[in-house]
Amino acid sequence: MELDDAYANVPHIPGGAQYPARWTVAAEAFRARLSAERRAELGLPYGKGSRQAFDLFHPETTAQGLVVFVHGGYWLRFDRSYWSHLAAGPLARGWAVAMPSYDLCPEVRIADITRQISRATAVVAGRVEGRIALAGHSAGGHLVARMAVPGVLPGEVAARVSHVVPISPVSDLRPLLQTSMNEQFRLDMAAAEAESPVLMRPLPVPVTVWVGAEERPVFLDQARWLAEAWGAGHEVARGRHHFDVIEALEDPASRMVGQLLG
Template sequence: MAYANGDFIPNAADYIPRWQAKAAAFVARQMGGGRAQMDLPYGRTERSLFDLMLPEGTPKGLVVFVHGGYWLRFDKSVWTHLAAGPVLNGWAVALPSYDLCPDVRIGEIGRQVAQAISVAAEHVAGPIALTGHSAGGHLVARMMAAAILPVAVAGRVTSCVPISPVADLAPLMHTSMNADLRIDDAEARRESPVHLEDRLPADVTVWVGAAERPVFLDQARWLAEAWDSGLHIAEGRHHFDVIDALEDPASALCWTLLGLT
């Protein structure tokens, strides 16, 4: 129960259809302006696709948003509206899907995300800013390992903002989810961002809602302490609405991600 979010958020069931509707409306606006490229392949599996949302004019750089869902659910289509803030600031945004557990292990998902970033980087020049939510926060933090991205791509990464990340996988070994996640001691050590030692020199700020479950506040603090990075605790925000600020081009979250603060 410690990692169950919906049970502790009022009207939690309303969020997914609301996100889906907002995402669909944003995609329609982008397509109407000729600024959406959908279902671009980055790998060989059916889910190895990403959408690319483009700003007006030449992009200032590339944001990659990686979705959450405990590596078990969702795809890119639920979250496209979160590209709005960066797009309005002149950045392109790539949103990848990836294969899910139990069909693959978490380590394989990390490799897919690295490949998605690498292919998206071929479409957009300039700096790269990484962000993701929950399991997606874990995955973008994992991208800070010095050896996971190609050298040319890694050298372009200027910022990383893991939002409500799962930074240490070990506690999940004791949850019912592990029947599908299949995390063992070796994978928990290898894939947990808190254990990364050789990291990219990008600016990192860990972002979490003040009203989140205690374990997510713990996970955020563990990562910030392990990396000696920034930690922002967003007042009044819980696990589902902490990401809303990505829609706002003037929000502190958006500016931090884009290096505007």
């Protein structure tokens, strides 16, 4: 369809098809190390079904707060097991990190996934005290932006949110109506509008939108649209594309981690 290539990342990233395998290796090694140190709780349920579960990684001392990272994959693919290594940066700075999976389209709608991430965040918040920082990538960037909209998270959880960082988010779902993926999303215009953070007013919490400077033009647009609509911070990472922009989360000294936890 008209926008299929515009929203395709793999063909436009050198070695793009190899990234999932690389993520898997790094994530498995990270989980093995944290499990050996008794700092990983894996497969904790937050709802019904095998995908409604999260992994929780603990810092070496009492957690200063909680980071919830929500993965991407166009609401169609991947799960928490690909991304565990991205917890390294916040963990090194004393924060616990939770990574939920969620059910995928077409078995569910995007609105259902939003509700699942709200439930997951609430369940994890009951296990870790302190501030809550939310980060998500691509479709996960959409989902954490939805958490920043009044009424999506329970009030007592929303009150603890200290920063929201959508990374390369899909903030306006209306263009997806012009992609073949919509056969699986099953969006109409009303549903797309109802799930588009760019059309909503956020909670009064800090939001910083990140995107790689080398990303597809539509993702640069999507990030800018959200930053402008919300009056949010807007960071464009030089030399980064859609698949490596998230690597900053591994580095406790990175600007991304500093803003997320600040």
